[in-house]
């Protein structure tokens with residue numbers, strides 16, 4: 001079941017259909033076509049779980065499929081920005097490039113963004129567009145800071161006599177891009193099952209807060225990065241996605257609530273607290289929100 005309500009900027013909830021007919025507030029928070037595009041992006045009309053749905057926690061996807069929930073149109077803007085980027089590129093996929101085809105297998109289905117000559121004129125690259133935050137980019141690129149000692153010495157205080165330090169960026173850290181890697185590797189498998197050899201995988205990630213100071217503080221200096229994705233074995237990818245698909249399908253069949261999402265899937269509770277659209281329909285989500293309220 002897709003989202004049925006919008007959350008207005010003042011926190012009130014309104015049926016999406018009602019909002020599209022008439023705003024319940026004095027002024028619309030967005031143009032009607034933008035709201036219509038958001039409403040349409042919420043319902044892709046695909047019954048079985050897709051690769052992107054399986055990448056989320058099983059409980060989150062289960063609740064999105066079985067309960068009514070509300071979303072903030074503003075939060076959905078980045079998703080439709082992503083679609084806009086696809087549309088801009090779509091007009092320029094001349095040559096040997098396939099784009100936006102949905103491929104099915106016996107576990108799930110996935111729609112890759114681009115395949116073919118997207119880096120140079122001889123390659124078979126699988127590419128994916130992302131519109132993301134500087135925080136996620138910093139982690140995906142493996143950037144981190146280290147303390148470097150300087151010649152200056154503290155002359156007083158607790159650290160008197162010790163060398164002063166300054167922060168320096170390093171770019172060889174762990175790259176936190178598990179979801180992107182699993183998603184692209186699954187698309188690679190789907191394409192290869194259809195006879196299309198994938199020689200490399202790349203993500204073109206656009207930074208949505210690039211112009212803000214916070215992006216520079218995270219060493220994000222460009223509006224767009226091309227990030228290489230390594231191969232993961234087909235055996236592992238299939239096992240991982242099949243396990244999640246089976247758990248989800250079993251819960252849907254029996255009408256049983258799945259276990260809470262894993263700590264990684266719920267971003268160590270940050271998602272439950274602020275970003276999960278079905279948190280109000282989830283016992284754990286409500287618990288996290290109540291704990292935050294009580295501590296405030």
Ligand code: SF4
Nearest residue numbers: 008019023024028029
């Ligand atoms: S246009 Fe915005 S403010 Fe008006 S009803 Fe819809 S969501 Fe609420």
Ligand code: SF4
Nearest residue numbers: 060261272276282285
């Ligand atoms: S609130 Fe947290 S545990 Fe519940 S569905 Fe959302 S992400 Fe998963």
